[in-house]
Amino acid sequence: MRILLLSHSFNNLTQRLHVELCERSHEVSVELDIHPDVTRESVALYRPDLVIAPFLKRAIPDDVWRGVRCLVVHPGPPGDRGPAALDWAILEGVAEWGVTVLQADGEFDAGPIWVHRTFPMRRAAKSSIYRNEVTSCAVEAVLEAIAAIEAGHEAPASMASDDPRIRVRGPCRQADRAIDWHHDTTVEVLRKIDSADGVPGLTDSLFWQDVRLFDAHEAHGISGVPGTVVAQCDGALARATIDGAVWIGHVRSVGPKSLKLPATKIFASEAAHLPHRPGCGYGPIEYREHCEVGELQFNFYNGAMSSDDCNALLSAYRTALARATKVLLLTGGRDYWSNGIHLAEIEAADSAADESWRNINAIDDLARAIIETTDRLVVSVVRGNAGAGGVFLSLAADEVWASDRTVLNPHYKDMGNLYGSEYWTYLLPRRAGAANAAKITQCRLPMGVAEAGRLGIVDRVLTARGAATDDLVKLAAALASDPDYAARLVDKQRRRAADEAEKPLDAYRNEELRRMRLNFYGFDPSYHVARYNFIHKVPKSRTPLTIANHRSRRERARPTCMAVRS
Incomplete structure (x- = not known):
């Protein structure tokens, strides 16, 4: 099917749907809900078979949903209506919540229901529940609804106006x-x-x-x-x-x-005048040991890693290396593994350029320590999403295990054509090959783990259950007891020495940082503008052509300025 994703932003759910639909060979394009007229134009340009709205803050224009079937994802069970469904559910402490996929009609959140899913609520932040339970249920429900539409099923009837499940609530103030x-x-x-x-x-x-x-x-x-x-x-x-x-x-x-x-x-x-109380329920870095398996777990808020975070994690990593383990798991949080450098702390610094430089060097130091670990196997366990430098940091390990629900964004260019570091020019071609490395960093599209596996940047796909700590430890213990373990270490040491002789890590780092210095200190302010817009959530004035296929085709068809002049 030709599917248009209409969304307020290219958020986690929209990206996950983009990945899952493309993986199933649907033709997918994205339009950000900037203005009703822009939405109308996108539908006229793309002529989709189906419009899916994963995340909207206003109703779809009447003439749009009358002209093409539009499915809306609502983060609440059937009958729940209003703009703050998940807020109210958490505030009221409900035991179970849900996701509903309904067809747009003239009443907000009240159209025919195609599919719904439920899930048990856990004690967590709204953003975490949305990113995990809501997103997973929404993807399942949308795929089921598409299958029903492809099978020729008619739209279900709308809920009766006196249905006792109907509950209309306004914003949560x-x-x-x-x-x-x-x-x-x-x-x-x-x-x-x-x-x-x-x-x-x-x-x-x-x-x-x-x-x-x-x-x-x-x-x-x-x-x-x-x-x-x-x-x-x-x-x-x-x-x-x-x-x-x-x-x-x-x-x-x-x-x-x-x-x-x-x-x-x-x-x-x-x-500064308060007592320091570690180990009392808050701590982004923890180390645990399971016989021959060490687990270094880190969970930085929103996946952002400041200079201090990187230095703290490097110190914890070195301490973990002092332990007599054979496999070390680098286990990220449930929401994010890492999104690279901390843009908000950079924005807050007296000199954004200086803090950017400090931050990228700190994360490079961490990446190098992982690359140079040759006395044991290191595994990056990517249970949450990862982006930019966080993706390439994971590649510093010997293996990458990733949840089948993970979305990767292995590129930097959307942040003002940032070049990137974390030794990606060494790590990525070594895994994916030079041609694929160029495609990965240039395309600026989200990637699922199935594609990442085909490209060689994910080695093992974990199911939701397989990402539990006990199962991870069993997998790591199997690596440690493998008869080929010693030979694998010897091969790792040999390869690292050969790579260093061919081109030292310092050379990769210096080349990357030379480009990064231009991003931070050069005459082109694109990185600083993009970072400011991202941190302050400046609304986009247009949908990026990298995700708006219906618009990029039209742009490519236009004559160039030089052709017009000639």
């Missing part, structure tokens, strides 16, 4: 989830912050300053006067509740152009 620190329990505080995590964040105050709160976790074994800030750890602040405390990992000041940053960086002087 700040007043609906305001925290009362003198009466709310830890569970209630977590629900309120979780319900707003991602967008818009929960409005509150810290040290008499209005802020938005994000990245909340229970603080184990910590208590104090309710409402007071009582401890700090790894960038987070612990604030007491009536029955314990919660960690606030990230905050953003209320006001224009403010940035979401680690709480202790926003309140550095106040945090």
Whole structure:
């Protein structure tokens, strides 16, 4: 089928659908919902068989859904209607939630229901549940709906107006989830912050300053006067509740152009006087050992790795290497493995260029340490999404294991034609070949693990169950006990020595950083403009041609300026 994805942004769900539909040989193009007239134009240009709207903030124009079948993904069960479905579900502490794929008609969220899925709710931030449970159920439901349409099934009937499941709710506003620190329990505080995590964040105050709160976790074994800030750890602040405390990992000041940053960086002087309480429920880096298998787990918020994060992870990595293990798992978080350098901290620095340079060198140091590890096998376990430098950092390991739900974005160019480093010019061609390496970094499209496996940048695909820690440890233990383990290490050491003799790692790094220095300090400000627009969520004025196939074809058909002049 020829399918147009119409979405407010090219978010995680839209990317995952793009990957899954292309993998099934559908012809797919994307249009960002910039203006109703732009939507009409895209439908006229592309003439799709089907429009799928994974993420919209307004209704599809009447003339569009009357002219072509439009399926809308709603992050709620049948009958739930309104723009804040998941917010309310988390805030109310429901045990089960769902996703509905319905056909657009004249009433918002009320068209014929093609498919729905349910899932058990877990205690997590809204952004995490959306990125995992909602996205997985939405993909399954959309594929089932497409199969029914291809089989010639008629649209189901709409729900009756008196159906008891119908529940219409408006936006979830700040007043609906305001925290009362003198009466709310830890569970209630977590629900309120979780319900707003991602967008818009929960409005509150810290040290008499209005802020938005994000990245909340229970603080184990910590208590104090309710409402007071009582401890700090790894960038987070612990604030007491009536029955314990919660960690606030990230905050953003209320006001224009403010940035979401680690709480202790926003309140550095106040945090300096607080006791440091590690191991109490907040810590982005943890090491565990399972006999001959070491597991270094890291979970940085939104996958961004600042200079300090990279240095801390490098220190933890070196400590892990001092242990007598045969396999070391580098296990990323459930939401993200890594998205590379920390653009928000770079944006907040006195000199964005200087901090960019510091950050890229810090992540390069980490990548090099992994590449030069020759006394054991190292495995990157990519359970969440990865982008830009995070993808190439994973390739520094001997093997890459990735969840079948993972979306990779192995390119930098959308960030103002950033060249990239992390030794990608060494790592990527070695795995994918020179021709494929060029295609991967130039195409600027999301990639699923099936394609990544065919290209050689993923070695093992993990199912949802196979990504559980116990199963990962069993797989790693099997590597450690393999009769060919010793021979494999010898081959690894031989190859590393041969590669270094042919072209030293320093040469790759210097060549990459020479290009990166131009991105950071050169006359072309594209990187700095793109970073600013990304961090401050500046709306796009047009859909990028890399994803809008219906527009890129038209652009290629236009005469060049020189041809017009001639």
